[in-house]
Amino acid sequence: MRQTFDESTDPSFGSRHVPLIRAAMAEQGLDGLLVPHEDEHQNEYLPAANDRLAWATGFTGSAGAAVIMKDKAAVFVDGRYTLQVREQVDEKLFEIRDLVDGGVPAYVELQAGAVIGYDPRLHSPDALAGLKKAADKAGATLKAVAPNPLDTAWGDNRPAQPKAQVVPQPLDYAGEDSAAKRARIGEALKKQGADAAVLTAPASIAWLFNVRGGDVIRTPLPLSQAVVRADGTARLFLDPDKVTAELPAWLGNQVSLENPEDLGPALADLKGAKVLVDPGQSSAWYFDTLTAAGATVIRGMDPTTLPRACKNAVEIAGTREAHRRDGAALTRFLHWIATEGQINPPDEKEAVAKLESFREATGMLRDLSFDTIGAANGHGALPHYRPTERSNERAALGSLLLVDSGGQYLDGTTDVTRTMAIGEPTEEMKRRNTLVLKGHLALARLRFPAGTTGSQIDAFARAALWSEGLDYDHGTGHGVGVYLGVHEGPHRIAKAPNTVALQAGMIVSNEPGYYKDGEYGIRIENLEVVMPAEPIPGGERPMHRFEALTLAPIDKRLVVLDMLTDVERTQFNAYHARVLKEIGPLVDGPAGEWLKEACAPL
Structure with missing residues (x-):
């Protein structure tokens, strides 16, 4: 549920x-x-x-x-x-x-x-x-x-600790069995001179053991900890009430299921061992307990973080399918805004509820991937605003409505932002939206050498805004999991330095924006997957590119055609042609007819 x-x-x-x-x-x-x-x-x-x-x-x-x-x-x-x-x-x-x-x-x-x-x-x-x-x-x-x-x-x-059942994430979605993953992690530990690693991030445990849970909202996580040894064996500390009858066989003989109360003694058992612990993921208690037990603590990145970020072919295929499904739901919402919403503009909470109802209608929504940002009027200038009963506003004619939302499906996690005109937008709104669009398109069409980090390409998304003395004060892109967290490292696209290269299989958002305090906000966000790029004639280095996962129309009423280059216009039209080709068969009736017009070439 x-x-x-x-x-x-x-x-x-x-x-x-x-x-x-x-x-x-x-x-x-x-x-x-x-x-x-x-x-x-x-x-x-x-x-x-x-x-x-x-x-x-x-x-x-x-x-x-x-x-x-x-x-x-x-x-x-x-x-x-x-x-x-x-x-x-x-x-x-x-x-x-x-x-x-x-x-x-x-x-x-x-x-x-x-x-x-x-x-x-x-x-x-x-x-x-x-x-x-x-x-x-x-x-x-x-x-x-x-x-x-x-x-x-x-x-x-105090409420009781959650006891949602932990269930297998089938190989049809995971694409690699847990034993193979643990063998990979074991080899990585050996290379770092570690005998074992302590995992405390629920997303790492969900990925490594191919399980999912329901202990928290918005992310299908099983609250638990694990000790993984360099030989690929593991001890998984999980509340017995969460263990389903199928789980022990799913985990196999190399994984022992143990009670959370046994974690402290298990750490004491690591006396004399070299143990990898991630200071960014694990609390000081683990470092203190291991040190007191006589273990040698190696501070380093959680060894599952990078492998989890680089999705395999099955995960990418599932994510594509989740985005088509989600794109169809979002298209129905955009049609509603473009028709009924222009006559009777919704308030923020009505818009949020309407979009959720379209996702619910897919019959496959497991949860939202985060609390929907539905921002009308001046609230759009707050990049992460979420409407409450007391702050809720109705969209005014001549304003912009910014909606940032996503869903959790068994085969993928989505996150998409669209900015929509309510009534007739001002010329300033259209021009600044077009600057944001130019940045979005610049990043989306980029080819970059293998080994490039997100911080090295962030400026491509900002250059059009910079040319007119404008900018935005948030990152351009964050990593996203597969039926896991909507915010996932270690990669990102931002001004802040990042040493992790963008690698094939990583999913990252592309979301430049512009915010005018007290008046309106603009953001255009698609999720992209990093893919190997075709060799460039005469080129000497392997290159990477982005492939758009998100498929939903972008409001053409907010685009100033003369501000786009021929390359940008062709790219924009090609994206919309792909949206129509892949989403069109999933949307019928008036919404389907509207989609044809929404995706017609500029």
């Missing part, structure tokens, strides 16, 4: 829960407590039982933090959540601060002489190092706590 998100907008959370947390802090002699959004698995989306930040503050966004002191408190969010946090959090209790600019460390620097507690299961060692540095600067002390005072305060009212 597709999961739903229980959005809290009750600002009384803090007034009820903060006093309980402070009482539990006092019992442990603490002046303060760090409350990150992350849970024991460093998840983006959390089960209710692990959403400590939401319970403490009322804030339900997918990124943030809080610091609760004896006599004051602060909550930290990034630019995606500036509206939502003020709706959900009691500003009499919490000062609202920027998560990125200074963030929690800057606040800790203000707590002179305080003893501030932290749960080592919830903080990465690198993040903790920065916090300890800030505490030292303030003459404060960070103290590891067990139990977490927040968990003590939550007590019997």
